[in-house]
Amino acid sequence: MRRLNLKHIVLCLVLAVWSCNSGSDEEPTEQELVVKALTKTWGIAPGRSVVFQGLDASVFWADFELSFTDRRSFTVSGVPSGYDDVWPASGTFTFPDPKDPNLIERNDGVFIKIEITSETRVELVFELNDTGGSAFGTSGNYRFMLASGS
Template sequence: MKRLSNLLAALVFASLVIFMSCGGGGDDPAPDPLDEISADLTVTGWATPTTVQTDGGTADGDWSGFTINFTGTKDGGTYTVSGVPTGFSDVWANGSWTFGNATGSVITKVQGGVSTDMTASISDNSLSLEFQVTESTARTSGITGEWTFVFN
């Protein structure tokens, strides 16, 4: 009888050990929001902005052929531009980018050694970028100021 009691106790103990080791393997870590935002940013080239403004008004230059293509990951990357109107290289030229915050609402672009923080709104089918050009190296007037580019 004592042997049966010991066997029963061993079975109960073994069952408890098995049940305690089973179950949740822990929660999966929450996905990093920058992974999704960077995927939306880099999934395709952004062509022909629907809106280009300087200081809230219509921008100088013909931006109808402008395109920008971001490559990289949540840790940043590079961007290439084409169709920039002559004399507007202070606004856009090829460069690098990184996220300026953990939510992806700020993108820091670096072109020609100058860093510029851009307020960004990014989804899978739209991109809005607002930034300040504080100093112009070109002779074209109207380059400095608050710039807004919207792509759909």
């Protein structure tokens, strides 16, 4: 009887260890790592942080904040008046090329190249083709250098 109890205990321990380890060896994908790195609130980095068509536009974007979530969505605040087509108030994004984790596509069709330079710095580069004929002339190349507090 004692021998049976010992075998039962050993079997239970083996099953417990095996069940705790099953599935946990899976490594996150490169896209999942990018999403994890982006998931926070970003603000304008000090210096020449917003460049439009090669010119420093940082002063106009001083209050800009961009928040990414782990559900591949984003919200923004502090967008200058008339520039909602550059950064809509909210949206989602996908990875259009499975081989390029540094390229995302916003739900409005804008492709953004991402360069994560550190845990607290990211660079977003994109071209906006405003077909709506905006009076503000928002079409062109943008580069946002963003920083986070964490």
